[in-house]
Amino acid sequence: MCGIIGYLGDRQATPILMESLKRLEYRGYDSAGVAVLEMPTSGSARLTSVTKSEAKVDTLIDKLKANMPSGKLGIGHTRWATHGKPTYINAHPHTDCHSRIFVVHNGIIENFAELKAELEAAGHEFTSDTDTEVVPHLIEANYKGDFLSAVRAALRRIRGAYALAMFTTDDPELLVGARLNAPLVVGLGENEYYIASDITAIIPYTKRVLVLGEGEVAAVTPLGAEVSTLDGVSVEPKLIHVDWDLSQAQKGGYQHFMLKEIHESSEAVANAMRGRLTDDGTVSFREFDVPDDDLRRHSEVLLLGMGTSLHAAMVGEYVIEDWAGIPAKAMDASEFRYRRPTFGKDALAVVITQSGETADTLVGLHQAKERGALTVAVTNVVASSAARDADGAIYLHSGPEIGVASTKTLLAHLVSLYLLGLRLATVHGRVSLERRRELVESLRALPDHVQSIVDREKEIAEIAHKYSRYRNFMYTGRGLGYPLALEGAIKLKEISYIHAEGTTGGELKHGPIAMLDENFPVIAICTASATKDKMVSNVHEIVARNAPVLALVTEGDRSLAKVATDVFVMPAVEEAAGAILNTVMLQLFAYHVAVELGQDVDQPRNLAKSVTVE
Numbered sequence: 001m002c003g004i005i006g007y008l009g010d011r012q013a014t015p016i017l018m019e020s021l022k023r024l025e026y027r028g029y030d031s032a033g034v035a036v037l038e039m040p041t042s043g044s045a046r047l048t049s050v051t052k053s054e055a056k057v058d059t060l061i062d063k064l065k066a067n068m069p070s071g072k073l074g075i076g077h078t079r080w081a082t083h084g085k086p087t088y089i090n091a092h093p094h095t096d097c098h099s100r101i102f103v104v105h106n107g108i109i110e111n112f113a114e115l116k117a118e119l120e121a122a123g124h125e126f127t128s129d130t131d132t133e134v135v136p137h138l139i140e141a142n143y144k145g146d147f148l149s150a151v152r153a154a155l156r157r158i159r160g161a162y163a164l165a166m167f168t169t170d171d172p173e174l175l176v177g178a179r180l181n182a183p184l185v186v187g188l189g190e191n192e193y194y195i196a197s198d199i200t201a202i203i204p205y206t207k208r209v210l211v212l213g214e215g216e217v218a219a220v221t222p223l224g225a226e227v228s229t230l231d232g233v234s235v236e237p238k239l240i241h242v243d244w245d246l247s248q249a250q251k252g253g254y255q256h257f258m259l260k261e262i263h264e265s266s267e268a269v270a271n272a273m274r275g276r277l278t279d280d281g282t283v284s285f286r287e288f289d290v291p292d293d294d295l296r297r298h299s300e301v302l303l304l305g306m307g308t309s310l311h312a313a314m315v316g317e318y319v320i321e322d323w324a325g326i327p328a329k330a331m332d333a334s335e336f337r338y339r340r341p342t343f344g345k346d347a348l349a350v351v352i353t354q355s356g357e358t359a360d361t362l363v364g365l366h367q368a369k370e371r372g373a374l375t376v377a378v379t380n381v382v383a384s385s386a387a388r389d390a391d392g393a394i395y396l397h398s399g400p401e402i403g404v405a406s407t408k409t410l411l412a413h414l415v416s417l418y419l420l421g422l423r424l425a426t427v428h429g430r431v432s433l434e435r436r437r438e439l440v441e442s443l444r445a446l447p448d449h450v451q452s453i454v455d456r457e458k459e460i461a462e463i464a465h466k467y468s469r470y471r472n473f474m475y476t477g478r479g480l481g482y483p484l485a486l487e488g489a490i491k492l493k494e495i496s497y498i499h500a501e502g503t504t505g506g507e508l509k510h511g512p513i514a515m516l517d518e519n520f521p522v523i524a525i526c527t528a529s530a531t532k533d534k535m536v537s538n539v540h541e542i543v544a545r546n547a548p549v550l551a552l553v554t555e556g557d558r559s560l561a562k563v564a565t566d567v568f569v570m571p572a573v574e575e576a577a578g579a580i581l582n583t584v585m586l587q588l589f590a591y592h593v594a595v596e597l598g599q600d601v602d603q604p605r606n607l608a609k610s611v612t613v614e
């Protein structure tokens with residue numbers, strides 16, 4: 001949510017800001033801007049060149065190319081609007097009354113109205129509707145020649161969430177970053193430094209990254225980066241080496257990142273398993289290395305996530321309950337935080353978050369910790385907030401996911417939850433060696449099975465072509481098929497803007513069936529499971545209402561061959577593995593419907609990849 005980048009070094013800042021903003025665009029893309037501290041001509045004052053666009057980053061880049069600011073210190077921003085419409089005036093960077101302080105921001109300043117009133121009363125003039133603009137004015141109000149002290153004093157007054165990159169025209173060799181409840185990293189290059197809202201922005205320039213902690217400020221100068229708290233106490237920052245490479249963050253010949261990422265599914269599934277599973281089903285997680293006895297003491301499991309990650313949590317709920325025989329509950333993290341949950345220190349809380357930065361999920365994690373639960377983050381981003389704040393981490397190792405809609409990381413989440421389920425089943429003595437071996441075999445065969453679905457893309461595109469004329473869709477399933485129905489629906493609606501909803505096969509006739517007619521197709525997940533026959537009956541009920549049905553069925557099962565309008569035949573695999581294959585099919589279906597309708601698949605309207613505000 002909002003991408004930010006800052007540069008200080010030996011090279012020209014503008015081309016680097018432009019490239020980085022392009023890579024950050026997936027975080028938000030309703031407007032963009034940069035500020036570059038220009039090199040003074042002899043005797044003249046230092047000026048800052050500000051360029052903004054009220055459209056996507058490409059428009060900003062065209063403007064910059066036509067009039068390239070020259071300077072070695074600069075900041076840039078691509079916006080996902082929270083306060084104030086996506087207009088030129090509201091685009092970042094924002095500045096103070098005298099254009100001496102420039103700021104880009106990701107997050108929400110919760111007490112901005114109160115601060116703005118106070119600053120206006122003191123004579124500050126505001127030009128935008130944003131919450132961000134209070135930051136440069138507040139720094140200005142505290143600025144008495146020491147920029148860093150003024151930044152700290154200003155930030156001590158701010159409540160809410162921020163990741164900030166800032167500079168002042170008074171010091172061409174100082175770039176400042178700060179964070180609270182929003183991610184920020186400092187990249188260390190050769191004679192150059194970067195501040196960025198995420199690693200993807202700076203992958204081509206450096207793999208050495210400092211991760212700032214909550215309430216920390218980084219002062220970056222040509223001599224290096226110094227990190228301190230808002231009270232000025234020095235902090236030893238955490239240095240990490242990033243193993244993502246540039247090719248993973250580029251489209252590599254695919255029309256969209258989403259398609260490329262679906263094509264990386266098989267690898268993502270293999271990577272999520274790599275080094276974690278022995279032949280007899282013993283599972284080990286390097287960064288969540290809890291002894292069996294400790295794990296056994298946690299007799300209930302709470303799974304928290306949002307959106308697609310919540311659907312992964314729901315699959316995890318079914319699997320853990322079934323395999324480990326212990327209570328498991330998946331919850332929307334944004335709801336969890338406002339309830340009075342009954343669980344406590346006997347619980348294992350599993351937070352599922354690709355980015356590791358989703359605000360609602362992080363609050364859920366913190367609450368679970370406060371109640372004494374053992375916590376683990378299942379996440380794709382090393383050293384993300386979730387990974388750092390939880391007791392342990394299960395990393396997905398999927399490489400960067402740029403398409404706004406989660407695809408390959410969902411599959412990696414599911415595999416990780418299966419491994420966790422197997423581990424819990426083992427420590428609770430609920431799974432025989434024979435069953436473990438069966439599951440290992442099924443998991444190990446998954447990458448090839450996943451590839452076999454991806455290889456059928458053309459067939460799926462043809463089905464998508466046929467169905468893309470409808471404006472409403474119902475997805476339905478039972479057991480593991482239910483979260484998949486919800487996921488199929490979210491994927492379709494978020495990238496194609498077609499109305500879609502998901503329901504259990506059982507719930508269908510308690511209301512949703514009233515919607516169905518010949519213009520309201522149903523995607524029915526009828527692959528092999530304990531409730532498959534019930535789903536077959538549901539499909540008969542749907543067909544009786546004249547709704548077209550696309551049924552996902554297991555090979556060899558002919559029960560719907562003459563009933564459903566279309567069937568898509570899946571390989572015969574174990575049920576949990578089947579859920580992953582069904583997911584890939586539904587992702588490709590949604591992708592091709594959206595492409596058919598000419599939608600901007602990688603950057604759907606109103607959305608952003610990482611939702612770092614509540």
Ligand code: F6R
Pocket residue numbers: 306307308309310352353354355356357358361404405406407490491494609610611
């Ligand atoms: C949908 C999608 C979102 C995310 C959700 C949580 O395709 O990508 O629903 O799943 O915003 O994001 P993370 O997993 O980063 O916490």
